[in-house]
Amino acid sequence: MKFFTRTLLASAWVLCSAVASAQEFAPYGTAKVDMHEYPTINAVFDLNYENPGDLNILYNFVNNTRTPLKGKMVVVTHGPELRVFAKENYEKYQGIVDRMAELARNGVEFRMCSNAMRAAGFQPSDMHGFITVVPAGFPEIAYLQAQGYRYINPIPLPVKDVRYLDQPQLKK
Known part of the structure; x- marks a missing residue:
């Protein structure tokens, strides 16, 4: 009986400590x-x-944006990523191009800055x-904003597994 009572008291203490610790x-x-x-x-999207x-x-x-907003989505490309959209690079970037083409089939427009394209050596x-x-990337974005489009700058930082970034790593 003493063992049972001690075990019960120890369990209660651990539980109370855990609750108090969580509240600290x-x-x-809670959100x-x-x-x-x-x-x-x-x-x-810029x-x-x-x-x-x-x-x-x-x-x-x-x-993740187009589904809840239900509006028109336009991607304006004017940086080094534009090389992905060149037909000559299809084999190298096939998976990515196919995903972008899927977005296009689902109504997302892709517009490319002619200045950036020519600077990269493409036609x-x-x-x-x-x-x-289109004539130019930034003016195209301004043009769309003047038509009521909302600007999104999708910085390419994934959030997958960020919960674990601050966890101490085990030494190998």
Whole structure:
């Protein structure tokens, strides 16, 4: 009986300590949830990525934006990533190009800055058919904003597994 009582008391102490400890680390309470609906909003994505692989992150950004906003989505590309859209690079970037073409089939427009394209050594005929070449990238963004599009600068930083970034790493 003494063993049972001691075990019960020890368990209660551990439980109370855990609850108290959890409350110490949550001095501001718990987050509220407001899963409201959005009105239809058109958006323009300002795309200027150094690493072509970051377009995979853009794919998720656009999908996660277009679904709740239900509006028109336009991607304006004017950086080093534009080489991905060149037909000559299709084999190298096939997976990425196919994902961007999927977005285009789902109504996302891709517009490319002719200045950046020419500076990179390309012509409009070098690009895949879902690309529309426009006079200039920044003016195109301003033009769309004047039409009511909301500006989005999708910085290519993934959030997957960030919860574990501050965890101490085990030494090998």
